[in-house]
Amino acid sequence: LAKTTQPISMDSYEGQEVNITCSHNNIATNDYITWYQQFPSQGPRFIIQGYKTKVTNEVASLFIPADRKSSTLSLPRVSLSDTAVYYCLVGDEVSGGYQKVTFGTGTKLQVIP
Amino acid sequence: EPEVTQTPSHQVTQMGQEVILRCVPISNHLYFYWYRQILGQKVEFLVSFYNNEISEKSEIFDDQFSVERPDGSNFTLKIRSTKLEDSAMYFCASSVLSSYNEQFFGPGTRLTVL
Numbered sequence: 001l002a003k004t005t006q007p008i009s010m011d012s013y014e015g016q017e018v019n020i021t022c023s024h025n026n027i028a029t030n031d032y033i034t035w036y037q038q039f040p041s042q043g044p045r046f047i048i049q050g051y052k053t054k055v056t057n058e059v060a061s062l063f064i065p066a067d068r069k070s071s072t073l074s075l076p077r078v079s080l081s082d083t084a085v086y087y088c089l090v091g092d093e094v095s096g097g098y099q100k101v102t103f104g105t106g107t108k109l110q111v112i113p
Numbered sequence: 114e115p116e117v118t119q120t121p122s123h124q125v126t127q128m129g130q131e132v133i134l135r136c137v138p139i140s141n142h143l144y145f146y147w148y149r150q151i152l153g154q155k156v157e158f159l160v161s162f163y164n165n166e167i168s169e170k171s172e173i174f175d176d177q178f179s180v181e182r183p184d185g186s187n188f189t190l191k192i193r194s195t196k197l198e199d200s201a202m203y204f205c206a207s208s209v210l211s212s213y214n215e216q217f218f219g220p221g222t223r224l225t226v227l
Contacts, residue, residue: 044204
C-alpha cells in the first residue's frame, strides 16, 4: 500500500476555504485516493474519492495533479461543524481480492469562530 | 437513509472474559469490516469479511479474535479472553463492493476492560 503523509493539524477561521494536502509518492497505477472525516467518538465518514484531475461533490473537492503523487482536499467556507480529523487513504482493488484499508494519523482540523 | 448499527454502545468487562460485539450492516452490502481505535490514536483495521469468510486480517487480529455472520444480517466480533489493551472503540463498517469502495461505519462500541 502507498504510504500517505498529511499535516498533523490545521487551524482555520469560519467561512474560509481549507485545503488539506496529502502526499503519496509511491501511489500505484491502479490506486484510488479516498478521504474520510471523523468526528470525536464517531466512526469515519466517507467524503470523496478520485483517481485523477478534479472531483467535486456537495461536500468537498478533490484535486489530483497529473503525477498523482499528492492530492488536496478542499473544503469551501468551513463552519465550526467541520472541526474533525480528515484521513487520506490510498489503495486499490487487487485482482481476486482487495487490500486492507489503512488509515494514517490524519489531519486534525480545528475551525475557529 | 440506511445505516450500520452496533450494540452495545458501551461494554465493560473483566480481563480474561469473552465479549461479543454485534453489528448489523446495511442490508444490500456484501463486504464487512471491523476496526478499532484506541483513545487518541488512529483507526486500525482488524479484519474484512466477504462471502462468509475472512478476506484480509491485520496483525492485531490474532487467535483471540473471531468474526461471524450467524444469520445473514448480524456480523459479530468475538474476543475470547480480553486483555487490558483491548480497551478501545470498535467500529463495524460495510460496503457494497470491496474495501476501496465507500465504507459506511457504525457508531462504534466502546469496550472497557478492567
